[in-house]
Amino acid sequence: xxxxxxxxxxxxxxxxxxxxxxxxxxxxxxxxxxxxxxxxxxxxxxxxxxxxxxxxxxxxxxxxxxxxxxxxxxxxxxxxxxxxxxxxxxxxxxxxxxxxxxxxxxxxxxxxxxxxxxxxxxxxxxxxxxxxxxxxxxxxxxxxxxxxxxxxxxxxxxxxxxxxxxxxxxxxxxxxxxxxxxxxxxxxxxxxxxxxxxxxxxxxxxxxxxxxxxxxxxxxxxxxxxxxxxxxxxxxxxxxxxxxxxxxxxxxxxxxxxxxxxxxxxxxxxxxxxxxxxxxxxxxxxxxxxxxxxxxxxxxxxxxxxxxxxxxxxxxxxxxxxxxxxxxxxxxxxxxxxxxxxxxxxxxxxxxxxxxxxxxxxxxxxxxxxxxxxxxxxxxxxxxxxxxxxxxxxxxx
Amino acid sequence: xxxxxxxxxxxxxxxxxxxxxxxxxxxxxxxxxxxxxxxxxxxxxxxxxxxxxxxxxxxxxxxxxxxxxxxxxxxxxxxxxxxxxxxxxxxxxxxxxxxxxxxxxxxxxxxxxxxxxxxxxxxxxxxxxxxxxxxxxxxxxxxxxxxxxxxxxxxxxxxxxxxxxxxxxxxxxxxxxxxxxxxxxxxxxxxxxxxxxxxxxxxxxxxxxxxxxxxxxxxxxxxxxxxxxxxxxxxxxxxxxxxxxxxxxxxxxxxxxxxxxxxxxxxxxxxxxxxxxxxxxxxxxxxxxxxxxxxxxxxxxxxxxxxxxxxxxxxxxxxxxxxxxxxxxxxxxxxxxxxxxxxxxxxxxxxxxxxxxxxxxxxxxxxxxxxxxxxxxxxxxxxxxxxxxxxxxxxxx
Numbered sequence: 001x002x003x004x005x006x007x008x009x010x011x012x013x014x015x016x017x018x019x020x021x022x023x024x025x026x027x028x029x030x031x032x033x034x035x036x037x038x039x040x041x042x043x044x045x046x047x048x049x050x051x052x053x054x055x056x057x058x059x060x061x062x063x064x065x066x067x068x069x070x071x072x073x074x075x076x077x078x079x080x081x082x083x084x085x086x087x088x089x090x091x092x093x094x095x096x097x098x099x100x101x102x103x104x105x106x107x108x109x110x111x112x113x114x115x116x117x118x119x120x121x122x123x124x125x126x127x128x129x130x131x132x133x134x135x136x137x138x139x140x141x142x143x144x145x146x147x148x149x150x151x152x153x154x155x156x157x158x159x160x161x162x163x164x165x166x167x168x169x170x171x172x173x174x175x176x177x178x179x180x181x182x183x184x185x186x187x188x189x190x191x192x193x194x195x196x197x198x199x200x201x202x203x204x205x206x207x208x209x210x211x212x213x214x215x216x217x218x219x220x221x222x223x224x225x226x227x228x229x230x231x232x233x234x235x236x237x238x239x240x241x242x243x244x245x246x247x248x249x250x251x252x253x254x255x256x257x258x259x260x261x262x263x264x265x266x267x268x269x270x271x272x273x274x275x276x277x278x279x280x281x282x283x284x285x286x287x288x289x290x291x292x293x294x295x296x297x298x299x300x301x302x303x304x305x306x307x308x309x310x311x312x313x314x315x316x317x318x319x320x321x322x323x324x325x326x327x328x329x330x331x332x333x334x335x336x337x338x339x340x341x342x343x344x345x346x347x348x349x350x351x352x353x354x355x356x357x358x359x360x361x362x363x364x365x366x367x368x369x370x371x372x373x374x375x376x377x378x379x380x381x382x383x384x385x386x387x388x389x390x391x392x393x394x395x396x397x
Numbered sequence: 398x399x400x401x402x403x404x405x406x407x408x409x410x411x412x413x414x415x416x417x418x419x420x421x422x423x424x425x426x427x428x429x430x431x432x433x434x435x436x437x438x439x440x441x442x443x444x445x446x447x448x449x450x451x452x453x454x455x456x457x458x459x460x461x462x463x464x465x466x467x468x469x470x471x472x473x474x475x476x477x478x479x480x481x482x483x484x485x486x487x488x489x490x491x492x493x494x495x496x497x498x499x500x501x502x503x504x505x506x507x508x509x510x511x512x513x514x515x516x517x518x519x520x521x522x523x524x525x526x527x528x529x530x531x532x533x534x535x536x537x538x539x540x541x542x543x544x545x546x547x548x549x550x551x552x553x554x555x556x557x558x559x560x561x562x563x564x565x566x567x568x569x570x571x572x573x574x575x576x577x578x579x580x581x582x583x584x585x586x587x588x589x590x591x592x593x594x595x596x597x598x599x600x601x602x603x604x605x606x607x608x609x610x611x612x613x614x615x616x617x618x619x620x621x622x623x624x625x626x627x628x629x630x631x632x633x634x635x636x637x638x639x640x641x642x643x644x645x646x647x648x649x650x651x652x653x654x655x656x657x658x659x660x661x662x663x664x665x666x667x668x669x670x671x672x673x674x675x676x677x678x679x680x681x682x683x684x685x686x687x688x689x690x691x692x693x694x695x696x697x698x699x700x701x702x703x704x705x706x707x708x709x710x711x712x713x714x715x716x717x718x719x720x721x722x723x724x725x726x727x728x729x730x731x732x733x734x735x736x737x738x739x740x741x742x743x744x745x746x747x748x749x750x751x752x753x754x755x756x757x758x759x760x761x762x763x764x765x766x767x768x769x770x771x772x773x774x775x776x777x778x779x780x781x782x783x784x785x786x787x788x789x790x791x792x793x794x
Binding site: 002003004005006007008010011012014015018022054055057058061062065220221223224225227228229231232234235238239245268269271272274275276279 | 399400401402403404405407408409411412415419451452454455458459462617618620621622624625626628629631632635636642665666668669671672673676
């Protein structure tokens with residue numbers, strides 16, 4: 001392929017993404033929903049104008065990393081430390097409820113399977129796919145609504161980060177039972193070491209950046225080197241610790257969130273993000289969707305899979321939030337905010353495919369889950385916040 | 398390759414590019430020189446830490462397009478129309494002097510060749526490679542010095558654009574003599590049609606954008622849709638008219654340069670450019686360089702090739718500028734500004750390789766020319782402008 005061919009793809013993505021984002025905004029829906037729908041329309045599902053290429057995948061990866069870095073930068077560190085224990089609890093329930101319900105769903109469709117049988121592992125794997133929240137869409141909508149720094153926002157983001165990690169640990173255990181070559185305990189160790197390294201290394205990096213920032217405030221070198229640090233930590237997380245690169249990006253943001261030039265850095269990231277990388281990421285979600293190998297029975301399974309996956313998070317995370325003394329409205333927001341799935345679900349499915357636990361058809365179910373949760377979460381969050389404001393107003397009167 | 402591998406490359410590029418840019422600035426050299434040197438050090442020449450990948454090539458392509466779009470946006474349209482005829486004249490001399498001197502150089506090294514022989518075409522082709530100015534480095538340094546909008550800046554940029562086009566026409570003629578399948582007259586037609594379409598279509602696009610801009614001033618949709626337009630025009634130029642995509646990007650910038658939100662758009666482009674795409678483009682120039690297949694005779698030829706290519710532009714463009722009533726200092730600046738070569742020289746070489754006119758070794762000479770001209774041009778321009786200011790100051794005293 002000639003290099004200039006990418007220009008056409010990018011031009012189409014930008015035109016359509018912005019057009020549908022404006023349409024979405026017109027209907028009071030979050031703009032990211034418009035961008036995902038743009039991808040759906042451009043992709044193999046409808047027009048077939050665009051196809052997933054390596055370049056689009058790579059640009060989308062940078063897009064989601066910029067998004068998570070920006071969310072990290074926007075973190076209120078005190079709030080994070082305060083919400084930490086609760087977030088851990090929410091994350092645990094957010095993993096185990098979907099895991100159990102997913103297993104039951106599979107057995108409901110394909111018959112009960114005794115402990116240790118192949119079918120049993122397939123059932124458990126169906127639950128495993130449902131475990132990992134992908135917070136990027138939620139982050140984007142919370143940012144759009146200006147709620148990312150709120151208590152609810154911080155809780156969701158940190159719970160989702162923890163739940164990603166727990167999801168990966170569960171995955172390794174499930175595969176570990178089937179395939180003795182993977183070592184579940186080493187995964188736990190690696191995770192602990194990563195966060196220890198991030199804590200110590202992060203503090204050193206923060207001191208260096210503070211010094212740089214004091215000497216050269218508001219210069220381009222600050223955001224550029226910050227971005228380099230974010231990319232490096234994302235890479236190291238994924239490559240050496242088996243932790244999702246987006247988690248690395250978020251941690252990098254947290255490391256730098258107390259810099260005095262924090263807002264300056266974030267503004268530069270935001271421009272890069274919304275000018276090009278963001279739209280590519282959201283459009284690429286829609287691009288991945290295709291309904292070629294669909295029959296009635298599998299369609300029913302897909303619908304069940306999506307419904308169970310969404311409800312499991314709302315119920316699991318929402319109820320435990322209520323028990324942790326969030327009010328009903330905030331608990332519901334946390335449950336809804338945690339229900340989005342993304343690339344981690346795809347990564348887990350990919351892993352299941354390569355170890356023979358699931359067939360390729362499963363991807364349709366997973367992508368459907370990603371797509372529907374990505375569209376539903378922002379819409380529901382918008383509604384929930386709008387309802388709150390209405391209540392506040394009527395209380396004010 | 399796993400997608401996350403690109404993160405490492407990008408992190409390394411950003412770290413090193415910014416570090417060497419700061420070092421360059423410290424020594425009062427333009428930052429782009431630092432970034433190119435960073436690429437040289439990271440690449441196969443020195444450390445071998447980084448290699449040219451598809452992804453880097455594609456990102457670099459977007460980088461140079463953003464640069465040219467930005468230069469177009471920054472154009473003073475009245476100045477452009479005023480300098481147009483002079484620029485055309487400068488471009489013609491900037492093509493024909495290198496063409497003749499390059500041909501003579503080849504014959505000097507490899508013996509005189511009679512008209513129409515294979516060796517004769519090789520000699521002419523050596524000259525052809527020298528013809529096309531690549532203005533991106535000059536644009537970047539003029540932008541850094543704040544001189545892009547000056548009369549000299551506008552003259553250089555428009556002459557370089559015209560000279561690109563003439564270079565491509567010469568290429569088609571040279572190949573046309575060897576290979577009857579290519580049609581030199583169709584190239585001229587396509588070029589005329591492209592500029593006609595750009596003029597008419599550009600006016601319509603400008604009216605639409607003016608309307609949009611009046612209704613939604615300072616909204617994100619303006620720069621995003623502008624970028625989409627730029628990418629589309631770049632693609633169309635290259636794909637359907639055989640004109641370099643960077644020329645399309647520059648023309649797109651000119652179309653929008655009179656919008657009232659012009660500066661707002663440019664600021665957004667600049668952030669995306671210097672945060673990521675710019676450094677990748679400049680580093681990638683250094684990455685391409687390698688000195689594996691070098692012997693004494695070829696080294697001598699390379700040196701001759703570089704020296705002749707640089708001097709031919711300075712003399713050709715400089716003298717004709719002087720005749721067009723620029724003063725000596727400005728004429729020299731125009732000559733120096735026109736001497737950078739870039740991707741168009743590589744494209745021409747690639748074409749020569751595929752039609753069997755030159756061997757792959759030639760690439761070393763071309764890359765050396767690109768590298769040296771890319772480093773020398775900004776340095777010399779900086780010196781020339783600094784000398785001017787000194788003169789002005791002492792005149793003021």
